[in-house]
Amino acid sequence: MAAHAAAVHHAEMGWIRTYIFSTDHKMIAKQYLLNGLFFALFGGIIALVFRSHLAMPEQELLNPARYNAYVTMHGTLMIFWVAMPILLGFFGNLTIPLMIGARDMAFPLLNMMSYWTFFISSVVIMASFFVPGGPFSGGWTAYAPLSANTELTGVNWGINLWAVGLALEFTAVLMGGINFIVTPFVLRARGMSLMRLPIVVWMVVIASLLFMMSVGPLIAGTFMLLFDKNVGTHFYLVSADKVGDPLLWQHLFWFFGHPEVYVILIPGLGVISEIFPAAARKPLHGYKHIIFWTIFAGILSFMVWAHHMFIAGLNPLAAVGFSITTIIISVPFLVIVVAMGLTLWGGSLRFNAAFLYAFFAYVIFIVGGLTGLQLGATVADIQLHETYFVVAHFHYVIFASVILSTFAAVQWWFPKMFGRLMNEGVAKVHAISTFFLFNIVFTPMFILGFAGYTRRYASYDHIPLLQGYAWLNDFVSIAGVLLILVQFLFVFNFFYSMIAGKRATANPWEATTMEWSAPSPPPHLNWGDTIPVVERDPYEYAPEVPSNGADYEPQGRLMTMR
Amino acid sequence: MPIMPDISTHGWWLDWSLLIISMVTLLVGILSFALIILALIYFRQSKNPTPTRHLSGWITRLIILDISMIIFDIIIAVFSTWGWAETILKSEESLEAKHGEALTVNVTGRQFFWAFDYAGGDKAFGTADDFTLGNDLVVEKDRLVVLNMTSGDTIHSFFVPHLRVKYDVIPGRTTRVWFVPKKAGEYPVLCTELCGLGHYKMLSNVRVLEPDDFDSWLDSRTVTLSENPGPLRSGGPGQSQTVHVSDSKDGSLGARADRNVGVTPRSQ
Incomplete structure (x- = not known):
């Protein structure tokens, strides 16, 4: 039946409408994933180049201007062209319709437009590598006036393309976000109440809402930046007679930027919460707590943005207020993390590769969260702001939520994308080596930060103050190169398994949520001649009275139409 | 640690x-x-x-x-x-009540050097004995130092790891930091806000002198200056090179520093 439906789809739609301009949510999810993974690899290789430059400055791999450009593009690409498409575009598109028992997104055509707008934005940002002056080099945060004045960096078209690419990318995610918010509210299967939605769906909905509410000021700010640079306005630029305010950009950027951190964090936490119950064979602990505390964290995330600006000229008294809200935001995340931990506690853990990825993401996220508390203390910023400590902190947060939970999600939902399983052994080797190498790279950066290593320096060799830890910085560079090289294990595993992986059954992980009731891979419109009906909560592992003899109860069943 | x-x-x-x-x-x-x-x-x-x-x-x-x-x-x-x-929240009045009169220095960050404006012997800015040092901040041990900082082009950040001082330097605004050094010596200043291609070379130093040395250094500056009117020249025991920074003293930001300056070398 599944093959039949797929064949009908092919015959109806033709090759181009099936694989290129597809409105099928699963195909769009795959497009987002591949596009995101391409940039993840590209952004990783950029990091490999600039860390090699730091380790071997005598080789002159980069000049200082190119170094700044590569650091900038690493950040820009990893946040906006890796995290956003994968965590929203891929997670949202793949999971929402299948998990809520829908046949597709609420607005499939808008969904297709979302991806292709994103594709155009990818072309625009890649084009910036080939224009005179090279790509933008003012840091991914693009602080004005450095970003608003060509004279200061020597980059002209790079900045324009950066800003236009970003605005296009935001538009794409907004279009996707409309689908992610509307679909779970209007297309749920019978019996799927809101409090029965799988956690990752909730997380994508909350993330999309946060993104929608925060992105407006930054799109406006980006256009003001373009006007300042090209038209001669003075929103951010200061001159003798016209006084703009450089801090305006920082406020606009971080008013978006902090909710944005949660936009790319909480879908990752959602994936972890999805895999933990299945691995532990017991229900998710504190389902409602996780949802409500995440919403609380989302609201609070609009009140913490100035913690990026404690020593940036903000009123020092305001800094105290923002410090306190920042410290308060640890409470919801503690509850979420503890709920995940208690899900494991008392369980019967199956160490499959997806669980390893999710577990490592969980551990790394805890370190990121705790060091965030340190940085949330105003006084710590005097010594630690803009040092490698900050670099280590946000890599601990973002590597966990973006990179590792993406690996977990790909490993977990690979059957629903390609009908095959990824190789468990290769994935385990990759997970363990990535985890250890990641820690070897970024733990020393905490120490370097204390020692006064300022970030975004093209070389440290000429600073006598820092020579005591030069060996450690070199060590970080070498480990960093290895960390990027082992990622090719994943690339290999991904493509090899896509072609020659073991065929997957409908429910290889013995999981409960609705997507595992669909065939692997689900046909176009997902459910064929059947209608999904939801009967219980999403994580019914270890039921008291199992109805099917297994140790889990699927969330619903498929009813035949005729 | x-x-x-x-x-x-x-x-x-x-x-x-x-x-x-x-x-x-x-x-x-x-x-x-x-x-x-x-x-x-x-x-x-x-x-x-x-x-x-x-x-x-x-x-x-x-x-x-x-x-x-x-x-x-x-x-x-x-x-x-x-x-x-x-630290940051202390008002200048309470600091002066505790530590005595402050040495006020106006700091201007530019691509890619720091300029330090002193009021000279008369302790008033805008007078003939004002002088400017490039990439060399000279202060007195155990004396309160207040830095009024601004930028001539883009955002920089003034970071002295040993002094536990870091604050952004912003065009169009004046930010203030203070410290009381308690050990003589020479300490590096780093720029901690990405400010362009020479960001990593935007180094300077703070020289903390014993009170007697500081007084004689200040006197020598004044003498040098009264003999040499016009563009400021280097002199004094520290042999710091003076950079001519146009119109930074009145806080206006009309003219930009010469972009060819690049990384200003310190003559030793």
Whole structure:
């Protein structure tokens, strides 16, 4: 039946409408994933180049201007062209319709437009590598006036393309976000109440809402930046007679930027919460707590943005207020993390590769969260702001939520994308080596930060103050190169398994949520001649009275139409 | 900790707040990881084939964890705000009441050097004996120093690791930092806000002189200047090179520093 439906789809739609301009949510999810993974690899290789430059400055791999450009593009690409498409575009598109028992997104055509707008934005940002002056080099945060004045960096078209690419990318995610918010509210299967939605769906909905509410000021700010640079306005630029305010950009950027951190964090936490119950064979602990505390964290995330600006000229008294809200935001995340931990506690853990990825993401996220508390203390910023400590902190947060939970999600939902399983052994080797190498790279950066290593320096060799830890910085560079090289294990595993992986059954992980009731891979419109009906909560592992003899109860069943 | 030795009077607050916050965080981290590792060992499939569907006991009550987290947060907030109140939040009046009259220096950050404007012997800016030093801040030991900082082009950040001082330097605004150095010597200044291709070479130093040395240094500056009117020249025992920075003293930002300056070398 599944093959039949797929064949009908092919015959109806033709090759181009099936694989290129597809409105099928699963195909769009795959497009987002591949596009995101391409940039993840590209952004990783950029990091490999600039860390090699730091380790071997005598080789002159980069000049200082190119170094700044590569650091900038690493950040820009990893946040906006890796995290956003994968965590929203891929997670949202793949999971929402299948998990809520829908046949597709609420607005499939808008969904297709979302991806292709994103594709155009990818072309625009890649084009910036080939224009005179090279790509933008003012840091991914693009602080004005450095970003608003060509004279200061020597980059002209790079900045324009950066800003236009970003605005296009935001538009794409907004279009996707409309689908992610509307679909779970209007297309749920019978019996799927809101409090029965799988956690990752909730997380994508909350993330999309946060993104929608925060992105407006930054799109406006980006256009003001373009006007300042090209038209001669003075929103951010200061001159003798016209006084703009450089801090305006920082406020606009971080008013978006902090909710944005949660936009790319909480879908990752959602994936972890999805895999933990299945691995532990017991229900998710504190389902409602996780949802409500995440919403609380989302609201609070609009009140913490100035913690990026404690020593940036903000009123020092305001800094105290923002410090306190920042410290308060640890409470919801503690509850979420503890709920995940208690899900494991008392369980019967199956160490499959997806669980390893999710577990490592969980551990790394805890370190990121705790060091965030340190940085949330105003006084710590005097010594630690803009040092490698900050670099280590946000890599601990973002590597966990973006990179590792993406690996977990790909490993977990690979059957629903390609009908095959990824190789468990290769994935385990990759997970363990990535985890250890990641820690070897970024733990020393905490120490370097204390020692006064300022970030975004093209070389440290000429600073006598820092020579005591030069060996450690070199060590970080070498480990960093290895960390990027082992990622090719994943690339290999991904493509090899896509072609020659073991065929997957409908429910290889013995999981409960609705997507595992669909065939692997689900046909176009997902459910064929059947209608999904939801009967219980999403994580019914270890039921008291199992109805099917297994140790889990699927969330619903498929009813035949005729 | 690998943190640089502290030579300021306020650094004590910062170091202890940072140490206490770090230790509390580390403790929570170690406790969490101990529990997580225990979970992995005791609840693996081979060891515990039958999962417990519902956990019981006080530890599973999330409310208890909320309260303990709030206590943990209060500890951090109190130490953080305390340290902040003793450093950045201090008003100039209360500082002068405690430490005596301040040495005020106007700082201008530019691509890619620092200019330090002194009021000279008469302690008033805008007079004939004002002078400017490039990439060399000379201060007196045990005397309050107040820096009024602004930028001539883009945002820089003034960071002296040993002095526990870091603050952004912003065009169109004046930001203020203060410190009281308690050890003579030479300490590096780093720029900690990406400011362009020479950002990593935007180095300077703070020279802390003993009170007697400082007085004689200041006198020698004044003598040199009265003999050499016109563009400022280098002189004095420190042999610092003086950079001519146009119209930075009145705070206006009309003219940009010569972009060819690049990284201003210090003559030794």
